[in-house]
Amino acid sequence: MEMTGYFNINHFTNSDSNSNAHIELVARGGKNTNDITLINGLLEQCESTTYHSNTYEAGRVKFEKDLEHTQGYTTNDSEKLNAIKNPIIGKWIGIKAVFYNLPDGSVRLEQFIDENSSNNWHKVLLYIDNGHWGGGNPNCGGLDTQVITWSGPLAIFRWDNIDDMDVKDFSVREIQPFLKK
DSSP, X not given: OEEEEEEEEEEEOOOOXXXXXEEEXXXXXXXXXXXXXXXXXXXXXXXXXXXXXXXXXXXXXXXXXXXSTTTTBOSSOOEETTOSSSOOBTSEEEEEEEEEEOTXXXXXXXXXXXXXXXXXXXXXXXXXXXXXXXXXXXXXXXXXXXXXXXXXXXXXXXXXXXXXXXXXXXXXXXXXXXXXX
């Protein structure tokens, strides 16, 4: 699947709650909740099993994997500092996240940025989850390195510690990836 949106951050807060100000494109899961109600023997928190593509106001980008909200977040997440050359506050920026399964059972995660809002996309981060990326303490019936090859019903555009932002041109769509040999 591919998720795309354009964002113009007008103001963010300096809160450290959920890290520095950032935008997240989240896919392959269900509702994010801290509810510990059991549904068919599993915690409702297990619905939030998701991949996250994060873009921080200072230009850092990062992938996260959450296998149980919130104690199932992975560690040693793939990230790149200064992936965006210019500050992203006060201007439109495009963010695109692509998540797809590979024939070997791994999942490829890609993040693209349209830094000048000109439909000129460049890849800023690539990671392949091949079952070695783990951490946290998920209790949803799988290992902490579980590869998320299925898709849940929700795609989420989320932002933390941003209190004034304009958004436009959101899209979520199924894709058929073109893989170079």
